[in-house]
Structures are given as structure tokens and as C-alpha cells.
Amino acid sequence: MGKSPDDMMAAILRNLPAKTGRQVDAWVALIRAEGPAEPKACARWLKAAHGLGGATAQVLAAKALGGIHALTPAERLDKLYAGREGLRPIGDRLTELAHGLGPEVTSAVLSTMISFSAGLKFAEAKPVGKGRIDLGLALGHGPLPLTLVKTADASDRITYRIPLASVEDVTDEVTAWLARAHAHAARG
Template sequence: MADEFEKMGENLRAKTGKGLDEWVATARATGIAGHMALVNHLKSEHGLGHGYANMIVHAANASSSLSQDDEALVEAAFDGAKAHWRPLYDRLTLLVQGFGDDVELAPKKGYVSLRRKKQFALLMPSTKDRFDIGLALKGEEPAGKLELAGSWNAMVSHRVRIAAGEDAEGDVADWLRAAYDRAG
């Protein structure tokens, strides 16, 4: 993921003639506090696309998960009351990595994205009592624990909720494999 961030920074310089550090200084100099207000300002005043403007604002606010160590993000997601979910996460990532050597684990704040050519799943210790598995299975009919994601997360179409004390066995492996296959 850091490579993608660097490439986007290189593309920003090629497109605008200014590097990320220069854009961060420009963004900070505006004095605009709100994230979206600053994104919109960069888009309207400087003609930047949303992706570039958003990247600049994250860098200006030092809030981007791209700048943090991946393991630190995973540790933070499983901190405190959510620590008991770590063994489930470890089992699921081991399972998914067995699907192929093209699986990328991309930790974010609060969850881990599972990617191939595109995101196909996410693993999220949502609360101390629930672990969510998001799946990109557009068109799949809900069945059993597989439900439509609805407004829960726009990056996936389905979700499986695992309650404390339950295990993610049975169909979960099949759904993860189906999502992996579709992302190839």
C-alpha cells in the first residue's frame, strides 16, 4: 500500500508540477479546519481530483493510515477489549493466504482489507462482542449468516457477523474463497 501511496505522490508531481510536501504546505496555509471543506477547496481552487485532494488533506492532518506501520495498525485494531478476536483474525488470514500468493493484507484503522487485484474482503473486530467479515460477493443471495452489507460498508456487498463465543467455520471459508476468486 505504501508503494501505491508513493506512486500517487509521483503522479501528483507529474500532473501538477508540485510534490506532496508542497501541496501539504499549501493546504495547511489555508487555515481550513474541516477535512471535506479542505478537500473541496483544493478541488475548486486548484483543479485537483478528489483522490489527490483527499491524499493531500490526510497528509496535512497526519491522519493517513498509509503513513503508519502495518503491524501497528493491526495491533491497534485488536487492542484492549477486542484482543480476544486476534486468534480468529490470524486463522482467517492464514486461510486466505492459502488461496494464492497474490493475497495482500492491507491494514487500515480498525480493520484489515484483503486484496487481490481489488479488495475482496475485510476483517474487522467491530466491538468486543462482534467480529465482522465483509465480502465482495455482488449478486449473491443472502444465506444463513451471509447478509447484505447495506450501509455498513460501501466497499463490500455482504457481511458475516460473528458473535463472541462463536467461531467462523463452515460457510465462511467458502464465501471468502468465492470473493477471492471473483477478484482475480
């Protein structure tokens, strides 16, 4: 299995001084003195005002202010599925399938989804209300079968989605589409 989200966050913090010329404690002090108090707004501010990348900005905002990235992976999963625990088996199955595609696959539990990457993001499992998970897939913009739903935002990597209401909906066809998205990401 690839690096865990905690490993990636630790690496971001460890490499911060070399990349930015500022120690983690100095960033935390700056954020608390000058930045917005809400983690998402703070991450946007760090990107805009200080030119940080998105992952670095999110990790620093969480370090300084708390937020989803300050939680353990288990706590992030609990928060993601709070009030919709019935969807968790679907997400767990998708995570298992994604990690089974290769040792380079990583997953990150974010505030609204689980993101799957293999160098590039190739899929996401996003709870939608209490009734389903949308499996988003990065498959490019070519015409694909009608079993996939085209996403609205053409600028996003995720171009198609498959609504899943139960573990039984995670069929061999869904598994094949997940593998195809993984292969598409591997080609770049």
C-alpha cells in the first residue's frame, strides 16, 4: 500500500523549511496572528497571499487552527460518515478496491470525500446525503457508455460518476471502471 495521509502530512511539515524558508512554528504564529480563523479560508489565504500549494496550505491551516487534517484517519472517517453510517461499507469497499490496484495508490480522507491517487487523482468516493456515494472517476472527456454520469464541471479531473446506494451496487463493471480510471491516471 502507498503512503498514508498521515505520512504525507508529516512529509509536508518536515519539508516546509526547505521549501518556504520558514519553520512550522513560524507559519503557525503567522497564521494565528494574521490569517483567517476558519481552516478553509486560511488555506485559501495561504495560497493567495503566500503562494503555497493546496496540500501545504491545508496542512498548515489544520496545524494552526485544527480542522479535518488535524484529526486521525479514523476520526476523519467517523466525521465523514457521521449521520450516514450506512454508507460506510460502500466507501470501505471502494477503498479496498482502489488500494488493490497497485502499491502506488494512496487515499486521503477529506472533509467531503475520500480521494484516491496514483501520482494523479483518479477517483473519489463522495457521500451524497444519506442515500448514496458517488464514485467519481477521472476518465477524460471522451464519450463513454450511458452507465456513467458526466459531471458538470469540465475543469475538474473527475469527469464521470457512478451513484452507489449499496455495497451490492459495487459490481464487476464498477470495479472495471475504477481500474480504467487508475490506468488513465498512470498514463498522465
